[in-house]
Amino acid sequence: MFSTRSSRALAMAAALPWFAVAAHAEPQAPKPATEATRQAHAAVLKALPFNDRQDFEDAQRGLIAQPKELSIRDANGKVVWDMASYQRFIGLDKAAPDSVNPSLWRIAQLNMQYGLFKVTDKIYQVRGYDLSNITFIEGQSGWIVFDPLLSVEAAKAALALVEEHLGKKPIVAVVYSHSHADHFGGVRGIINEQDVKDGKVRIIAPPDFAEHAVSENIIAGNAMSRRAVYMYGAMLPRNAQGGVSAGLGQTISTGQISLIRPTEEVTRTGQELTVDGVKMVFQLTPGSEAPTEMNTYFPQFKALWMAENVTRQMHNVYTLRGAEVRDALQWSHFIEQSLELYGGKVDVEFQSHHWPTWGKERIARFLGKQRDLYKYIHDQTVRLMNEGYNGEEIAEAITLPPELDQEWFNRGYYGTLKHNARAVYQRYMGWYDANPSNLDNLPPVPAAKKYVEYMGGEAELLRKARIDFDKGEYRWVAEALKHAVFADPQNQQAKEMLADTYEQLGYQAEAGPWRSVYLQGAYELRNGVPQGAGMKTASADMISAMTPEMLFDYLAVRLNGPAAAGKKISLNLNFTDLDKHYNLRVENGVLNYRDQAADNADASLTLKMSTLIGIQMGQGTLEQKIKAGEVKLQGQPQAFSDFTGLLDNFNFWFNIVTP
Known part of the structure; x- marks a missing residue:
């Protein structure tokens, strides 16, 4: 009979493996921040509660060890993780440069708090060794490891840090919280597959984990990985005018991505497993932040692991590299369920990115406002949609109420209110906004030529664009100059002015991915499209699976x-x-x-x-x-x-x- 299985679209939170490009010998230098950008940053400093330093206390709490300088290399000596490159210009004692949004600078400072941390008795994390955290739960005889990072080299280095300061113990189990590669790709750096086959190590995962983990790297992998170069700023230098932070973490490691299949699956919420004397109670959250995902409650430690269903920021309902839109309503329901099931029993909440939250009241407040963040985005987008607004109009109109907007853990460092609102619109209504002119509109190049013609030609368009650029009207200038470049890609003046415009938009961006997208666009306009091998969208383990x-x-x-x-x-x-x-x-x-x-x-x-x-x-x-x-x-x-x-x-x- 015919097979009815169809691969799911890619939806990884972050999976950028290796890439190799032919670097430009002399890339054009970036430009400084304009007065309009400096004024925008000054407004941010006034609008947000920068005097609230609780996150800085929490991000440093429980620090056991921190290497003075952190660079991780592969077997060939290639650097695959380089916090040192950020350490050279990001510090707790350094104010935001003119070229970085002060709010983005703040999360970059927090993400720089790396090392081995004690979360609570028997629970430890290594943070800042990759985009995600790796967590070690101490059992009676060995470690239970949650989410072994993206790459083998990073996970191996994290384990070495743990063994140096906490002693050597066998790893008795690995738990994959969900199917995104930065939560399983480093597994071969900490365990041997033969030990799994021999029953010495259990690998526990939510339902259909392997299917999702593999299929998410295949069908649209080429297009998504190309776009991910933009989302993560893979080509950008690490400095105040380049890559600063991805928001969710500093960036991603570029080492070997591995996969060892689970030996057992959790099949229902409330299911309990005891591993090496540690009792774990699971909550399945499919279709929230990932197609398959689960939270874990540890009753012995009064600790709640929220996987990636909450982070210290607004997450992506839609990720800019391209993916299926996530269900913001379902996401909020699962956070509410977590509160209902475990809210009164928890002294510490921790997750696969950023730092923990301690204390019942603070945990309830954090989870409640993260829940309401996603529900507000969903409900208000749908309300405006039903009033006849399209996705672009909703993105421009929607604002968070102050009680959500002023919380640092709801700021748009990874997802943003604007693109998440468009995502909710897309989930319900698709690409068509019901305006007949958009039903069969011209593609970019012929449309651009007509726009330029109607604007009075290239010279007139550039003259007007320069005036608006000097006014700081960068969003409109980018729209106008986009047409100039697509109408005549040989127009160097148009390309350079558009690069300057993208650059200022990048400097102003609060979201790490928005900054990277704008600055990568500016880089390619100035230097051309890179050449070389490109990125591998799947590792040998994934292909073999x-x-x-x-x-x-x-x-x-x-x-x-x-x-x-x-x-x-x-x-x-x-x-x-x-x-x-x-x-x-x-x-x-x-x-x-x-x-x-x-x-x-x-x-x-x-x-x-x-x-x-x-x-x-x-x-x-x-x-x-x-x-x-x-x-x-x-x-x-x-x-x-x-x-x-x-x-x-x-x-x-x-x-x-x-x-």
Whole structure:
């Protein structure tokens, strides 16, 4: 019968693996902050309660050890995590530079509080060794580890810090709180897979963890990783005019991403497990911050682990690199459920990013206002939507009430009120705003040429843009100059002025990703699109964990439909290691598959799934595998050549700020 499984769209909170680019020899220097930007920052200083220093106390509370300078290298000596680059210009005693929003500077200072911390008796965290935290729960004989960071090297360094100051103990269990790579990718840095197979280490995860963790890196991986260069400012220097903080953490590590499959799954809220003498009570929160996620209550310690369902900021309902929109209403309901289940039993709340909260009253206030943050965004967006406003209008109109807006833990350092409100609109209404002019509007290049023509030509547009730039009207100038660049990408003056405009918008941004997006756009306008290998969207472990269906879905989106029009190809794949048989069929410009072989296939391959994965990973060609006896081919060899000839290889460095 036909397989009905379809891969889910990518939704990772943050998974940027390795990349390699050809650097420009002499990148153009950034410009200083303008007077308009300095005035905007002065307004921020007046609007927010900067005299509230509670977060600084909490972020440093329980510090056991902090290396003087933190840089982590891989086996080849390449730096994969470099807090030292931030230490050179970010300090608790340093005021925000003119080129950084003071509120973003504040969260950067807080995120710089790295090292080994005691959360409460038997619970420790290493913070600032990656975008996320790694947590160590002390059992009777060893450690239970929650969320082993994004990369192997970072997790290994964190474990070494723990062993140096708390002694060596075996790791008896690993808990993955959810399916985003920065919460499982470092697992091979702390445990050996053979110990898992031998039953020495348990790996515990929420339902369908492996499926979500793998599928989220496959289907749209190329486009999302390219956009993630913008979201995380991967090309930006670490200085006051470049990368400062991602908000959720300083940035992401760039080492090896690994995956060891769970040995057991939590299947219901209220389920209890006792591991090495530590009792854990789980709360499932699917479809909140991740497709599959869970919180954990520790009754012995009166401690509540909230995974990534709360952080010390506004999170993303929609992430700028591209992903499925999250359900803000459901998210708020799960936080309310946490309060209902555990609120009166908790002395400390901690999570996978940022620092803990201590004390029942403070915890209830924090969780309650995080709950109401997401519910307010949802409810008020839908209210305005039902009054006839579109996404852009809602984003401009919506404001938080002071009792939510003035809380530091609700500030838009990662998600923002504007793009989250648009996300809620998109979830309900989609891309179309009901205005007929937007039903079949022109694409960017022909529209740009008409805009420039209507504005009086390039010279007149630039003259007017300069006037508005000097007034500090950067949002409008960016809109106008975007058309100038798309109408004539060779117009260097337009590109340079647009770069200057994006730069000031970046300097003013409170959100780390907004700053990175603007500054990366400015970088590419000035220096061109980078060249090189690009980013890998999945590690060897993730690729190896793909099911046949995941692989076939990925091949289907690589199929060039126009080139495949009029062609019919039927291929059988017989996997000896899985004892499964599939038929792939190209017809009508699409690739379909069934989980049974066809009698009249053009050709058949008999091989191991691992062999096919190896070919996908570049570990030999099909011809080499046939010659080595790893693949048996029956039928027409040309059929496979015809099929592979229809598959696109995606260009990573596609244009974004130019056509």
